[in-house]
Amino acid sequence: MYAQLVKSEGAKSREEMTPEEIAFQERIDRGEKIEPKEWMPEGYRKTLIRQIGQHAHSEIVGQLPEGNWITRAPTLERKQILLAKVQDEAGHGLYLYSAAETLGVSRDELLAALHSGKMKYSSIFNYPTLNWADIGAVGWLVDGAAIMNQVPLQRTSFGPYSRAMIRICKEESFHQRQGYDIMMKMCAGTPEQKAMAQDALNRFWYPALMMFGPSDKDSVHSAQSMAWKIKINTNDELRQKFVDQTVPQARYLGLTVPDENLTWNEDKGGHDFSEPDWSEFFEVIAGNGPCNAERLNARVKAWDDGAWFREGLMAHAGKAEARRRAAQVAAE
Numbered sequence: 001m002y003a004q005l006v007k008s009e010g011a012k013s014r015e016e017m018t019p020e021e022i023a024f025q026e027r028i029d030r031g032e033k034i035e036p037k038e039w040m041p042e043g044y045r046k047t048l049i050r051q052i053g054q055h056a057h058s059e060i061v062g063q064l065p066e067g068n069w070i071t072r073a074p075t076l077e078r079k080q081i082l083l084a085k086v087q088d089e090a091g092h093g094l095y096l097y098s099a100a101e102t103l104g105v106s107r108d109e110l111l112a113a114l115h116s117g118k119m120k121y122s123s124i125f126n127y128p129t130l131n132w133a134d135i136g137a138v139g140w141l142v143d144g145a146a147i148m149n150q151v152p153l154q155r156t157s158f159g160p161y162s163r164a165m166i167r168i169c170k171e172e173s174f175h176q177r178q179g180y181d182i183m184m185k186m187c188a189g190t191p192e193q194k195a196m197a198q199d200a201l202n203r204f205w206y207p208a209l210m211m212f213g214p215s216d217k218d219s220v221h222s223a224q225s226m227a228w229k230i231k232i233n234t235n236d237e238l239r240q241k242f243v244d245q246t247v248p249q250a251r252y253l254g255l256t257v258p259d260e261n262l263t264w265n266e267d268k269g270g271h272d273f274s275e276p277d278w279s280e281f282f283e284v285i286a287g288n289g290p291c292n293a294e295r296l297n298a299r300v301k302a303w304d305d306g307a308w309f310r311e312g313l314m315a316h317a318g319k320a321e322a323r324r325r326a327a328q329v330a331a332e
């Protein structure tokens with residue numbers, strides 16, 4: 001989902017590359033990982049900072065719609081599960097900010113870019129979670145779509161990013177299952193509970209499809225990102241996989257995917273389905289989704305409220321450094 005805004009020009013041809021760039025591309029083609037201190041083209045560094053940064057922002061902004069329900073979880077067990085899941089997302093943000101920092105950008109810079117609106121996060125988190133069924137739908141569909149996107153990224157060429165993805169994917173599959181488990185419970189409940197589950201599916205289906213980004217034919221195809229193995233699959237490939245995986249799960253729940261055009265296509269071995277409303281997607285990305293302002297305000301407030309703590313840490317680090325220097329001088 002986090003690759004959805006990463007636009008890029010066509011890949012450079014061999015004739016346009018410098019000898020250094022050719023050697024770099026050959027390393028990637030051989031499946032070698034690129035590590036932070038090694039030479040890399042400036043475009044590779046910049047694209048990765050944008051992609052990993054957006055991904056990190058999505059993890060921490062993604063805590064907000066679910067955090068909203070921790071205090072209202074229906075049982076103690078559900079509360080514990082949701083707490084663990086929301087904490088995992090904070091951890092994902094931290095691994096990813098750390099991975100981005102190895103590329104020469106500070107966490108403060110990345111957060112400043114989020115707060116000013118210069119950097120984006122996944123469009124999905126600008127939709128509200130209205131009731132408990134939405135928490136099920138988010139785990140099932142949103143974390144499900146995230147896994148679809150992130151599993152291939154475990155093979156991405158940048159070492160720290162790929163290693164972060166391996167750990168994140170393990171946790172994401174737990175997130176997806178806890179969401180599906182909530183849906184199973186609701187669908188086996190009263191007719192009203194089942195209707196809530198259906199309503200949540202109706203509202204989250206198309207926003208989940210949007211998470212993979214615009215259609216390949218309409219988007220600037222990121223040939224360069226594919227050549228660099230920063231992006232492994234196209235948006236449409238991932239969306240197709242997601243639909244094919246999710247439709248049988250919806251059937252098992254006894255729910256209806258809100259798409260009249262959904263049919264199995266024997267020839268392609270996958271489902272035909274309706275495209276989401278892309279004008280809605282671009283509106284949300286532009287800042288006009290139902291919760292954009294609320295999400296960003298919550299992040300900015302968290303940053304401002306944490307100022308005293310950051311200042312305290314810096315003051316402590318300063319004193320520790322002064323003590324270390326004084327001890328060094330005394331020892332000489």
Ligand SMILES: [Fe+2]
Nearest residue numbers: 059088089092
């Ligand atoms: Fe996550």
Ligand SMILES: [Fe+2]
Nearest residue numbers: 089143172175
């Ligand atoms: Fe997750």
